[in-house]
Amino acid sequence: MYNAENTPKVLEYLRDFFYFGTQDRMQRAYEQLCSLNGDTTAETDWAEEQYCFNRLFVGPASPLAPIVASFYLEEDGAYNGQTTKCVRDIYQLIGLELPEDTSIPEDSLPMELDACRYLILISRVTDEAVSVYGYFVRNHLNEWIHLFLEKTDRQEKTPAVEYMLFILKRWVKSAVNELIAQEV
């Protein structure tokens, strides 16, 4: 199946890296992912990693490559429009919702990665989740993640940020390929 045994872990570490955005959590997620993949960790300055991360994804200045699907899929790039709503509906469909104190758009990358991770896990017990996962990855994630990655391609990146983006790209590509293959 599309989900190799360690895919949920890959998604978990990617999720943590993009969600917490602070040195300790970024470093831990990066090291965990490198170790899972059998890759050597790069020598890097974690303060620089944070600056780079914030310049690209967070702010406080306009982020160069926001990690929210709406930015790429909505005409005005604003959050909480149709895209966020559709993603929220999907989450509700699979029984998930953000805790009330988390006012981050549901179509933020870490949330979507977490939803994929969750879908992969529940797909072990229900086939319907397989369809939702397939739909979510092919018709949604695959629609914006490349636009996002293209934006990051044009920017200077620190080693850990670059690595995590590379793994993200690799995972989306393989996930989509597997889904296409299954269809055939």
Next chain:
Amino acid sequence: MEGKRKKNIAEICPVSRRNILKGLAAAGALASIPAGLFKAEAWERTKFQSGLKTFRNACPRNCYDTCSIKTYVKDGAIEFVEGAKESTFTDGALCVKGFSYPRRVYSPDRIKYPMIQDKRGSGNWRRISWDEALNIISDKILEIQKKDGSLLGMALDKYSGNFGITHYGVEGMFSSLGYTTRFVGTPCWPAGIDAQNFDMGNMWCNDPEDMVKAKYIIVWGANPAWNSVHSMKFIYKAQENGAKLIVIDPVLTQTAAKADTYIRVKTGQDGALALGMAKHIVEKGLVDKKFLADNTKGYEEFKAYLDKNVTVKWAAKVSGVSEKVIRTVAEQYAKADPATIWIGYGMQRHTNGGASVRAIDALAALTGNIGKEGGGARYGHLATWGFNYNAMVQKQPAGSKGYTGKDKIKSEFANAEGEATSYSDRTININKIAESILTTNEPPIRLLWVACKNPFAQDFDRNKMKKAFDKLEMVVTVDQFFNETVQNSDIVLPCTTLFEEYTVNVSYWHYWLSINEKAIPNQYEAKSDLEIAALLSAKMNSKVQGSCTFPQITDTKVWMEKEFNDGIYKFFGISSWEELKNGPKKAILSSSASWSDKKFATPSGKYEFKSDLAKEYGHTALPEYKEGRKPYNKFRILTPHTQFALHSQFNNLDYMQEFNKEPLVYINPASAKAKGIKDGDMVRVFNKTGEVKVKARTTDNIAADVLLMYEAWYKDSSFNVQELVDDTSSDMGTFKTGAPGVAIHDQFGDIMKI
């Protein structure tokens, strides 16, 4: 599932909720799966909300209109906003800025987390938790206290970014820490406030909705077609009823384009024009004798001044308006009953601005148009601002030491600042921030807290501001978006938009009261000013018990409730603020006219042509002509407000950039030709303060000796008109607001093609 296409879940998702539900329930799957970032819900609780919830909000920006807003929310997100129909002022519509609110709230550019910049200006930002941010700040406060023995080294720079009443809690937060340094006064309207106070004892205008009753309307130095769009319908209605609209302005504005007569006055010479009109009215015997006899003081002296010093010919020469026009407008104004004058804020931003407002007020008094419905010398009012200022009035911790000078905090909005003590805050003119930071010592300003304001875009002499910021040991800015002030800060704290907190709003123009409900959750980690104050208080007290008295209440609704009192309830005819959930309420006015009982609040109880108080404050007792600032360059530089922003707010949104793509300097075609400049050329505009590089646009809308640029900053652009505006004071303001205003429009410069 695609953003640009509007499909619902049933269309886009190949499985039904029921199927999934059955599958998972049968498998008992949920319990075995770690929830991660989400909270996994029982299937039974999974819900698909339908229908929209409505909330009441109010636009809290520094805008005449203070619109009452109705907000439609679904699943915790704003779907759209509209103007409240219950308010006959807002009348169901917002301006382009107001309609862009959802974009503002959900902009990808919002500041999301507390962040710290490693080396100010480096652009190297790290995300920190609220706890870490407050730790750093509280440590600094305690360090200042230890070093200086007081908190005078801690300064607050706050103004009009959010006029919600509970936002005065920022001032409260400062008081609750000790005696500090406060920037007092207002960059906006102080000269006119003092002028009206000298003349009438207060600044108090007619209900703008009563302009429909006017037979003659003079809009003098205001551009409501851009900056008070809701007022225009009353002007149009008056026009439909036969009223004449006269617009007096150095610029052919959009309001001027709607006028029956547009009069281009030389910038800063409004006083001469008004005195010329007064002279003609007196000469023609068109004064309201009864009003003058019963309700004024000093008319004979004023008449003597006019007789001796003013001729229509002189007024025409000085103001640039022909004698014929002066006479015609003066006669028409004096004969119409009622006739009204709207005095704009732009026309008092001069070294003679207060004197000009007094001369215009005099026209209304001469003709008996004060205290009359459809009449009035309209400038603004604070009659509906009688809240408790509960969040603002906080006690300093026991044993606090402060300034021993005589300064007392003054504010045009509220004067209550606690009990008299032997110590006070150290006050500094808000219009001289840069200069004051550079020159204030013993102790120097070490920590600057910026809230509801972007001094780099709004304050004067941007170059000096940069030097001033470089002197500060720590800068904390609370804001929603990145700007040059944030860029020059150490810590930025994300604050909520109006939709994420409770507060209450009134206007300084109309008479409506609106509550502002929390309609959506705080976005990302944004917090309201009050939540921040409460959390800082908790942090301070955890380090030194008793070091901050600010109540540790984080629920903004509780704070809002505390602002209401019986006076407000009575004035608005409600028994509880809860009634405002059904829509805004208008004050119950015995007359739509201010001063309708002719009981003026001056020392004499009359309208004072001759004001001893004015003399006491260093002005002439009579509304005499005052020369303006001497030009020091070829062109006058005007930097008025744009249609698409409120200072630096809104212009950063893509939506607004569609309308207002880039900064421009407007120049008269004849002047452009003389300078070899063509429309669209890049030019340098420069003076002794600094320079900007900008694209030129030629237009007849301005006079040949004027260069005009709209005040604002633009996203991804370093353009800033404050490079060209120095901090020269206007003539009045000290009496009511504690400091004079700034002669924003008394600036000069030159232009050159690049």
